[in-house]
Amino acid sequence: MEFTEEFTDEALDGYPVEYQETYEDVRPHQSSYVVPDNVRNFLIQFQRHVNQRHVDDIHQLYDSGFNRLTERFYKTTAWPSEVVGPLVNGDPLFLILYRELFFRHIYARLQPDVYHRCQSYYNYCDLFNHILSDDDPLNLSLPTQWLWDIVDEFIYQFQSFTQYRSKLSKRSTEEIDYLRNHQQVWNVHSVLNVLHSLVEKSNINPQLEAINSCQDPEKVAGTYGGDSLYRNLGYYSLIGLCRLHCLLGDYRQALKVLDRVDLNKKSTFANVPTCRVTLFYYVGFAYLMMRRYTDAIRTFCSILLYLQRTKLLIPKSYQYDQMVKQTEKMYHLLAISLTFCPMSVDESVNSSMRDKCGERMHRLTAGDEKTFTDMFSFACPKFLSPVPPPLDAGQDSHMDAFNAQNKIFLSEVRQQGLIPVIRSYLQLYTSMPIAKMAAFMDLDVEEFRTHLLRYKHKMYTPVWTSGPLLGGELKSVAGTDFFIEGEMIHITDTSVARPYGEYFVRETAKVAELNKSFRSMISHMR
Template identity: 55%
Template structure:
C-alpha cells in the first residue's frame, strides 16, 4: 500500500485549513502558563540530548522511570507544559517537539480530568501525521532510535486515540452544535482509512513480514530486510503495526483478517522481536478473542492459558510500577480470565493447574452460573471482557437526536447478538454432557425424561452437540488460521435406533497429556534459567 502524505492535505502542518485553537481551551492554557520546575527543565534537556544522540539505554531509563516519577510528582492529574511553554528550554528540535507532544497528548487522554477537548483530539492526530510522515517519507532511514517500550506505546496509543475519537463522535447527543460542526468539517481526521494506511505503510516500509518468514525458517532476517528494515526503528514499528492491525480488525469485527495479519508470527514460540510485555498481552488477548468469536474454542483456550501462565510467572516484574499502562494490563488480565471461563463452559478441557486454580478462586461463581445456563451471566461476562467495538464509518451528523443517542452502541449490540445467538444454540449442551458421562448406553426416551423435552428435540440437541464439539484446531505451522477439525468433547456417542451408545474418548490420552505438559514446563524453566545465566 502506498503511503499517503498527510502533510500536503494539511498544508505541511501549518494547520491553517481550519480555524481551531489547537492548544485546547483558553482556561487550560492559562492554567499551564506557569514556570516549569527546575527538575523538569533538566529532564527535558537531557531527554532532547538522548534523543539526538540515539542513546537508547539512557532513553529507556528516562522514559520508564524519570518520566513516570515526574508525572506522579508534578502532573498527576494536570497536563504537562504546552510545547510552546518549553520552547525556550529546547530550541528548534523537530524530533523532540514531535515526541514531546506525543507524550503530552497521551498523558492528557490518560490522566487529565475531563479528557482532551475536540481541538486537542485534532491536534494529537496532526502530530501523529507529522511523526509518521517524518519516518515514512524519508529517502533514507531517519536517524532516530527509541526504546521498544516507547515504540510499542506510540502504536498502541495511536489506535487507542482513534478508538476513543470514534466513540466520541458517535455520541452525538453529548456533543454541542459547535463540536458537531467541527466534526462535519473535518471528516478525514481520525478516519479509519488513514489509520489503516499508516499501519500498512509501516509494515511495508520495514519489510517485516518477509523478515519474519525468513526468521521462522531459520534464516537471517537482515538478508531480506532492506535498508529500512535493518534499522531498529522501522523493524520494531513494523512488528508493532502488525499487532496494531490485529487489534484494529478485531475492533471492527473482522476476526479472520485479524488473525491473518499475524500469519508470519508463530504465537506458540517466543518471538525474537517482541520483548514488550504489554505487546505480548495485547496480542494474545485479541487473538484469543478472535478465536472465541470464530468458534475455535480449543485455540482460544490454548491462547489464553499460555499468556495467563506467562503473566503468573512474571507478575512481580510486570506490575511493579503503578502506571496507567500497568493498570491496563491488569484489566486486560481480568478480561482474559473471564473469556477463558466462557470458553471452558462451552468447550471443557484440561488446562494448567495454576491457571485453573486462579480461575476457580476468582471466577468460580461465574463458571457455575454459566454451566447452569444463565444467559444473563453470559451476557454480563461478554460485555465486561469484549473490546470496545467500532463502526468503520462515522455517524450521519444529520440524524435526529433519538437515533444519535444509541449510534455508539450499535457495533457492540451487533457483536453481542452474534455471541448470544451462539450461546443459545449451545445452552443445553453442558447438561447433556453431564448425563452422557454417567452412562455407557442410554435410551433416547430416558434422556428426554431427564431433560423434560420431546425425543425429537433431544435428537436435535444431540446432533447439535456433535456439530459444536467439532472445531478447527491449530496443529502446526506459523499461520494461526491453519488447523484440522477435531472433536473436543471428552465423551463421544452414536445413536443406534433409539439407543445412545457412549464412550469416554479421553481415557487413553490423559496420562500422556499430563507428561507432555510437564515436559513443556521443565523445558521452559530450563530455557529461562539458561537465559538468566547468560
C-alpha cells in the same frame, strides 16, 4: 504504497488529512509560564539523548523521569507546550515526540476535549510522515517500550475518538461544528493505512517468514527493515492491526494479519509485557468469537500462566493497571470458553479463574443468559463502527457495535443451551435407548435427535497446532463421543489420559539439573 511528504489524497485513498493545520498551544497563558528547573533540565537532557541515539538513557528518562516529574509538577495539569520550543532550539522531531507524550498525558490524567483529540491526530500524522516519507531511514532510535506505546496509544486514541463522536447527545453545538469541520480526523481508512504502511515499509512479514524457516532475516530486511526503529514499528503494527480488526468485528482478518507471527516463539513482543498481553488477549478473543474454543482456551491459558510466573518481574509502567484489567478480562473469557468446551487446564490457572468468577461459572453452566451477557460485556473490547454517525442525528450510537456483537454471541449461547446437559448424560452411560435419554430431558425423540446432531456439529472444530493461526486440523473436542445405531446411542470416552509418567520424568530431570547448579555454585563459593 508510497507516502508523500504531507499525506496527500492519493496516499490515503481519498481520505485527506488536514495536515496544514498548525499546532497551537492548548493553554494560551503559557507564554508567560515559567518552566521549573527540573523540567527544563529534563527536556534539554531528553533532547540531547534523542539526537545522540542513546537508547538506554532515553528509556530511563521516558520510563522513569517523565512519570516522576508528572507526579511532582503536572499531576492535575497539562505539561507545558509552546514554551518548550525555545528550550530545545525548535528541534522539529523532538517536539513531535514530546507532543506525543504531552497528549498522552492529557488522555491518561485529564479529560481531553475535541480540540486535544484533533491536535493529537495531527501530531501523529507529523510523526508518521517523518518515519514513512523520507527516502532513507529516519535517523532515530527509540526504546522498544516507547515504540509499542506509540502504536498502542495511536489505536487507543482512535478508539476513544470514535466513542466520543458517537455520543452526540452530550456534545455541544460548538463541538459538533468543530467535528463537522474536521470530518477526516481519526478516519478508519487513515488509521489502517498508517499501520499497513508501517508493515510494508519494514518488510516485517518476509523477515518473520525467514525466522520461521530458520533463515537469516537480514537477507530480506531491505534498507528499512534492517533498522530497529522500522522493524519494531512494523511488528507492533501487525499486533495493532489484529486489535483494530477485532474492534471492528472482523475476527478472521484479525488472525489473518498474524499469519507469520509464531506465538510459541520468543520474539520482539516478549520484551514488552503489555504488548504480549495485548497480542494474546485479541488472538484469544478472535478464536472465541469464531467458535474455536479449544484454541481460545489454549491461548488464554498460555498468557495467564506466563503472567502468574513473571508477575513480580513486570515493571509497573503507565499501562500496568490496564494490563491488570486485561488479565481479569481473560479469566472471564476463559470461563466462558470452558463452559462451551470443558477441558483440563493448568491447575494454578483454574484455581485463579474460580477465585475470580467461581459463582458465576455455575450460572454459566446452567445457561443463564444474563450472566453470559454481563461477563461478555465486561471482558470484550470496546467495539467500534467504521462508519461515523451523521452529526445532525443528535442520537447516541456508541452501543450499536456492542449490541450487534452481543446478539451474535447470545445466538451461540442459545444454540449451546442443552449441550452441557447432553454431555453430562453421555458421561454416565456407555449405551442407552434414544427414547429413554429424550425422556430424561423432557424432549420428544425427534427433537432430541436434532440436539444430538447439533452436539456433533458443535464439538467438531479446527484445532491449531502450528503455522498460520487460521489453520488447524478438524477434530472432536467433546471428550465424549457417540454414534447412533438403530434406536440406541453408543457412547465412547475419547479424552486422552494425561501423560503423568512423562511429566514426573521431566520434572525430576529439572530438579536434578537445579541440584547440580546449586552444588556447582557452592563449590565455587568455597
